[in-house]
Amino acid sequence: MPISTWSGILDLAASFASSLQAAKARMHDHCSWYPYETLSNLTKLTPVFGASAASFEELAGAGPILDIGAGDGDLSFLLAQAGYAVHALDNPATNFNGMRGLRLLAAELGSNVQILEANLDRDFDLEPYQLVLCLGVLYHLKSPLHLLEAIARSAQYCVLSTRVARQSPEGxxxxxxxxxxxxxxxxxxxxNSNYWIFTPAGLRRLARRAGWSTLHVAYYGDTRTSNPLSLEQHDERAYVLLKNRKALANVELLSGWHDAEQSGWRWTRREFSALATVAAEPGASLQLQVQFFLSGDVIRRLGPITLRCRAEGRPVEQASYPEAGDMVYRAALPALPAEGPILLQFSLDKALPPGELDDRELGIIVQSIDVSPV
Incomplete structure (x- = not known):
């Protein structure tokens, strides 16, 4: 059985690091190793995994974990030692030693980690995964949006880390x-393999545009005056837990929803509700965004539709939609006093009643629901 908790994996890392270093020492004449220590930074993921109600084992699921940007494979081999199936992916052209270290260690340790190669700035396909790790990779890519979109087509959860900056080099x-x-x-x-340094807000926007909802972020380093060029004093890193928004996977659906369509969208009843998790400090300004499709049949038979919402029992803006098509509902949410999921209760002023063609009450077809800091 795999080690189920992140704290248990950290306990294993303390002893496994010695075995890993010994293996590298035995092969020091055969390879130039990646110069940065990986396992010592894993404690920074503790608040990220701790923010999820699921254990690490539940986040990982039954299939393999994908470790993107595996380097020499330190994390991949640790997770394999912890009892998980692991796929380690990197690009030989940009890997420090052309992935030679990864392959040598796999043989030396007798590990069953599967090694994959891909150029992350080009089109590539991934098999289905539940959990993908992408640590220290984004700012080394020409097209970070392309990578996050590719992962979103494959995985339910993604844990990433990257450098961020809150001000320019000039202040x-x-x-x-x-x-x-x-x-x-x-x-x-x-x-020259360093490209994009996002602001914290830019990183959240990047994740959302790629199809992810940000469940939790932990920041380390200079969290006030970080800049893109400082190597130590003004360096800041973000460690992020993302959940796929596809088919409303980022929210917990409560009442008023019909079964998912083939595209992943869902018809609602006149009243429907959901729980949304957001990575924000208590008191932060929040915005709700709902993407949905308004059917021509609904408009022709009922006329304009008005959508109302209550967040944690408090009413927010309503909006009316006189035409059919793809729609977006946006509303500023009241500042909430505590962390945790937000109860969203929606209602339409009218909906199609059950009839001859469909025995369901039909309101709108919802594609996504997001709550994010403004």
Missing amino acids: LRLDPQPLAYLLDDSQLNRD
């Missing part, structure tokens, strides 16, 4: 705008 305040700083070649650490 211009960038956060809370959803921005990214494009590094010049060799501008950061003389490494």
Whole structure:
């Protein structure tokens, strides 16, 4: 049986790190190893995994875990030692030693980690996974949106870490705008594989546009004046837990929903409700966004439709829709006093009653529901 909790995996990491270093020492004449220590940073993921009601084993699911940007495979081999099936993916062209270290360690440790190769800036396909780890990868990519979209087509959860910045090198305040700083070649650490440094708001926007809902973020380093160029003093990293928004997977559906359509969208009744989790501090300004389709049959038979919402029992803006088609409902939510899921209760002023063609009460077809900090 695999180790079920993240704290249990951290306990294993303390002893496994010695075995890993010994294996590398035995092969020091055969490979130049990745110069940065990986396992010592894993404690920074503790609040990320702790924010989920599920154990690490439940987040990982029954299938393999995918470790993107595996480097020399330290994390992959640790998770395999903890009892999980693991796939380690990297790009030989950008890997520190062309993935030679990963393959040598797999053989030396007798590990069953499956090694995969892919250029993450080009089109590639992934098999289905429940959990994907993507640590320290995004700012090394020309197209980070492309990668997160690819993972969203495959996985239910993604845990990522990346560098972020709250101001420019000259001190211009960038956060809370959803921005990214494009590094010049060799501008950061003389490494031309560094590209995009997002603001915290930019990282959240990137994740949402790629099809993810941000469940939790932990920040480390200079969380006030971080900038894209500082190597130590003003460096900041974000560790993030994402959940796929596909087929409303990022929210807990309560009452008033019909079975999912083939596309993953769902018809609602006149009244419907959901629980949404948001990564924000208590008192933060929040925005609700609902993407939905309004059927022509509904409009022709009933006329304009009005959508109302209550968040934790408090009414928010209502909106009316006189035409059929793809719609977006946006509303500012009242500042909530505590962390945790937000109860959203929706109601339409009218809906199609059960009839000859369909025995269900039909309101709107919802594609996604998101709550995010403004």
